[in-house]
Amino acid sequence: MIHHPSELLESDWIKIIREHAPGAEALGKLHPRQLELVYQQQWFNMLVPQVYGGMQFSLPQLVKTEEALSWADGSLGWTVTLCSGAGFFGGFIVPEVAQQIFKDKKACLAGSGADTGTATEQGGGYIINGSWKYASGVHHATHITINCRIVDAAGNPLTVDGSPLIRSFVLDKADVQLQSGWKYMGMVATGSDAYSIRNVHVHKNRTFEIVPDAAFIDEPIYNYPFLQLAEATLAANLSGMAVNFVDLCKEAFEFKATNLRRVSEANAELMMEARESAIILLNAARSAFFDAVDKSWDDITNEKYLKDVSRTSRILARIARETVDELYPYCGLLAASPDTELNRVWRDIHTASQHALLTFLE
Known part of the structure; x- marks a missing residue:
């Protein structure tokens, strides 16, 4: 017999999540009391590698937990899902950078999968420009992930086998400018606003690739x-x-x-x-x-x-x-x-x- 999502959550957790859901909608992001619970239970860290202090859930454990959280409240469940999903990138980020990011127990990654930015190689790194929409949990993020098309100094896109060369990057939140962009009828408390980056230089160790062969952590979830x-x-x-x-x-x-x-x-x-x-x-x-x-x-x-x-x-x-x-x-x-x-x-x-x-x- 299939389980009910409530079986995975403590009654006190459900009470906190639901009591503050209307307030979270008013704020346009998770309520501080909800966020406190998220940090206590390390829900943002469900896919962060154990070597960096993360929980490194298996996929079956992950989806059951996320279903339960979305049963308690859709916006909270979605925010946790998208931010913990970005924590998955910890398995692919250069270890020295990942260690720096995840030493903060309140570390939270948010971002967009759209390749709407450009990155130009310069001085051992890249100059980043672009804008991105719909970054769920961005107001709680400590770091931002982006996808960029790699371009030359003249702005011409570089290609591999005829396709645009696209790379992923992780940046400090201080490097981005948030912009109001989430004005939809639902998922109000996800705070899925937009952000932009203008002429920010990042070191080459801030780029990563999300394929099993590029993983630094040899564990099933990153394969x-x-x-x-x-x-x-x-x-x-x-x-x-x-x-x-x-x-x-x-x-x-x-x-x-x-x-x-x-x-x-x-x-x-x-x-x-x-x-x-x-x-x-x-x-x-x-x-x-x-x-x-x-x-x-x-x-x-x-x-x-x-x-x-x-x-x-x-x-x-x-x-x-x-x-x-x-x-x-x-x-x-x-x-x-x-x-x-x-x-x-x-x-x-x-x-x-x-x-x-x-x-x-x-």
Whole structure:
């Protein structure tokens, strides 16, 4: 039988996360009390190498934890997922730099995967310019990761086998300028704002490549393909939000069945049956997803298992969206009020599910 996400979280943690979720939305970033809990539990460090003091979770442990956190609150779960995902880069960053970054127990990496910057070689390093959007958790970050196209002194892009030469960099947060850019209906507390960099020189040891052969830490998690890791962690977030929405529907439906303007017995039964069907469908997708993750983790070199992770991640993301949409009309105006948790979860999942990585089944 598939576990419920709540089984992985202490009741005190859930209380802290949810009590401060409205305040986090008002702030446009995680509430200080939520952030304190994140630091206490080292959730930003779930993928940081143990040699640097990180937790170095296995992939199955990671996705279950992230699903649970997104069940507690979508914005917190997403922020932890994206920032801990950037901590994964610790396995590929030059050790002397990684040690410097992660000696801070509150170290947090945020960034964007878009290659919207340029890097020009100069003086044992690079001159960085560019702007990037949607860096979840950037307000809590101590360091920023970026992707740049390498260009020559005249600004002409360098290529490898006809393709642009792209490198990843890790910079101190002081090197970037934050810009207000997150104005969407959901995931408000992720603080996924934009940032820019102008003529900043970084040493060549601040560049890294995210491929197994370039890893400095020889551990299974840093040999796992980054694409499937990203797909699985994002799908786990959508799953957690959907499970939370289904949970919240129980109270909403019971209220509609018993209040003074209650629905008929037949319609009350229809709502409850719809919820039970949603639970069965969602749990089946979750079970297939976690099974695929487990198999791929046990045999990282098996291409079929990796493809199954991609496939089940996309199916779970689609079913999470469809499950919420199926139940939403039965919730009444309660689900349309921006002050309710039900509405916040609806806004969060319909914003997070717009991520391009999980939009298409192929």
